[in-house]
Amino acid sequence: MILKRTLSTVTAGILLLFLSSCAPSTLRSIENQGGKALNTQEIFNLTTNNTLRLVSSDFDSHVFFSADGSLSASSIFNNNNDFGSWDIRIDDKICLKFDVWYFGDTNCYSTYKLPEKDHFLMFTGNGALAYTVTAQSGNSQGLKIKTKNGKETVFVRKSLTKKQALPIAATPPISPRTEVPDTGNSNASTEEIQQTLVRMAQDCPGCNLVDADLRHSYLVGANLEGANLKGANLSGANLRRANLNGANLRGATLLSTNLPGANLKNADLSGVDLTGSNLIHADFTGADLSGCILKNTLQEGSKGL
DSSP states (O other): OHHHHHHHHHHHHHHHHHHHHHSOSBHHHHHHTTOEEOOHHHHHHHHBTEEEEEEETTEEEEEEEOTTSEEEEEETTTOOEEEEEEEEETTTEEEEEESSGGGGOEEEEEEEEOTTOSOEEEEOTTSBEEEEEEEEESSTTOOOOOOOTTOOOSSSHHHHHTTOOOOOOOOOOOOTTOBOOOOTTOOOOHHHHHHHHHHHHHBOTTOBOTTOBOTTOBOTTOBOTTOBOTTOBOTTOBOTTOBOTTOBOTTOBOTTOBOTTOBOTTOBOTTOBOTTOBOTTOBOTTOBOTTOBOTTOBOTTOBOO
16 A cells, blocks of 8 residues: 555656646747736635645645745655745735745746646746646645744735735836835825835835835845945845945844845945845945844855955
């Protein structure tokens, strides 16, 4: 019986890998076959409190998506487990962040479905196939759940959970030296304010973002050259390859922040707490690091430290 069950598991894995290898490898090819992208609500319905099996040439795992934004994962390849978080962006992309896998980076994907197929396909931002996906209702694998302990999302999953999806709107151009929105007399929710800040921070050289709450924000490649981020909270944010040249980060909090390849030349980092952050290949040339806390940071290939 054990041998039979093992063979069945191996056979299922081989079939899924075969399915993945035969799937369209680019967005253009799936669109030519009539594939349609899932919107935020459809992604929410597919994932929330359900288990997805994500398969690629070197990855095969069950992932359970809790409604609170936490995820639990179990690798079929090596029986390894991991936890993390997930959310849905307002541009119809699902973002996954594992605690250990993929070096803790946040990766976002568009999700497509081909007509008359019972599986889905996830694509990276450059249009390459990331995963072939099959869905199962509930926590079908009985994965251990590790909650997010009340952390707030800055995307749209929370609003969808409340059955109140946010509209998808074009981001207005941001002029230099933009101020943090004054919310004193605004009816905007905290989440909407957070989303506005994140959109601003994507391309906002010279912006005034003093004391901004940008925790866990997706800011890969963001242009914040010369921005005033004094006292801002960027803990858990993904700032891979971000341009922070000459930025004022005096007294900011960057706990477990992702900064590989970031440009921090001539930045004011005095009093900044970078505990647990990824600083691999980051450039700190000419930066003011007086009183900066660098405990448990990854510094391989970094400059100026």
